[in-house]
Amino acid sequence: MKSAIFLTLILGLLVSELKAQLTFEKDEYATRREKLMDRIPDGIAIIRGASEPLGDSPFTQYNNMLYFAGVEIPDAILIVDGEKRESTLFFTIDEPHADGENISLDLVREPVRITGIERYLPYGDFSGMLEDRLAGSTVIYTPFSPEEYIGENSMEKYNKFRRTVTENEWDGRLTREMQFVAVLNQRFPDHQVLNCTPFIWELRKIKSKAEIDVLRQAARLSVEAHKEVMRKTRPGVPEVKLAALFQQVCMSGGAKGLAFGTIIMSDKNHAYGHYMQYDRILEEKDFIILDGGANVSNYASDVSTTFPASGKFSETQREIYELGLFVREICQRLYRPGISLTEIGAVVKGELEKLGYDTTDRRFNLWIRDGGYNHSIGMAVHDRMQNFDRGEPLQPGFVFACDIMGKADDVTGIRIEDTVVITEDGCEILSAGLPRTIDEIEAFMKNN
Secondary structure, eight states, X not given: OHHHHHHHHHHHHHHXXXXXXXXXXXXXXXXXXXXXXXXXXXXEEXXXXXXXXXXXXXXXXXXXXXXXXXXXXXXXXXXXXXXXXXXXXXXXXXXXXXXXXXXXXXXXXXXXXHHOOSEEEOGGGHHHHHHHHTTSOXXXXXXXXXXXXXXXXXXXXXHHHIIIIITOTTOXXXXXXXXXXXXXXXXXXXXXXXXXXXXXXXXXXXXXXXXXXXXXXHHHHHHHHHHHHHHHOOTTOBHHHHHHHHHHHHHHTTOSEESSOOEEEOGGGGGSTTOOOOOOBOOTTOEEEEXXXXXXXXXXOOEEEEEETTSSOOHHHHHHHHHHHHHHHHHHHHOOTTOOHHXXXXXXXXXXXXXXXXXXXXXXXXXXXXXXXXXXXXXXXXXXXXXXXXXXOOOXXXXXXXXXXXXXXXXXXXXXEEEEEEOSSSEEETTOOSOOSHHHHHHHHHOO
8 A cells, every 4th residue: 555655656746747847748749749740751840949048038949849849948959750750859958057047957867758759869969860861862841930939920020030131132131940941952952841830830720628728827817917907097007007017917827928018008009009118197088908918838818908097988989899899799609610700700791781880991891801800829929820811610729819909089999809719619718707898897997
């Protein structure tokens, strides 16, 4: 009996140790790598992690390395071999450095045991191992699109880099990823170098139960932060204090940080979709859009609320808010597997026309296209939709923002945004629990 109890304790400690090193169990990452292998049976995929920051800012890992390996170690490289059905992790960091960066020493000492990845080699062995592995006709796959952090979108990042760097006549540099592609083509001219970004995006767009559990935590923590800001909002309060409060609630509740910079828009700043200057002191007439989310274990939430600084809606504020709430209710009633966002937008269009609205008005563009400005949510705040915004039917496990936004005038806009997951028979609002109707909001702000 004593030996059985001892064994149970040891196993419990081992499981808790593994969880301390990785966000999920080893099998979760192994399944992801196996699915990538299925898409590259004729080759290997090379995924590079983020480099150590040049300054004193803390290290942040790229999403793709976290997705397939779960390790937050600088300058790591992962080879996922579709031909041999195995993976190899490369990194080099000494124990004093790792300890100073709060990186698990067990992970540094025993990466194969902790990660479940079949092989580990020092970073310096990567070039030699790659040359040996490519002795045959193996295809080389690697992401062509920019790697991303939690608050980024790879295509948005690429377009900005292209405009300001690649197409700049005084610069002309390639992205880090495309420079790697160029070097691979130079060193291995007889091998194909192909883009595996679409395969990765396709895998990441449907979340596992374990991922959804983390996303639910992030959404619920975001809800608490929104409610606390609403409690403290009144005329005379500086926006900067509300922004600081939002971050405080998220961090004290266990968040790793913010999923993105908290957006607070009031008065004329409604004209800017992502205003983060916090340069106003709230006035009696102000209508506030608060858009913010928590980062829990490198997964994002995205939630928006709209409410009056005075706690009482004006007629103009009431009219646009109720219209947005009407569209939100249609969308959330229809979310289920098998229906597309395009079809939902068509239903919204029909319902608005029944109320007598001219749906050719530009302010309805987003609502009648997809039922709102919907975007995928996961390790990135704007994960890739991968055709869900082009008529593809929704599938269970898809997590996204139901983002209903609109404007009545230059100082009166709304954003009513929830984090939603498609379930087997409908949907779950992960960010449930906020006061949403006008009566709920006014009562909540009056009583707090």
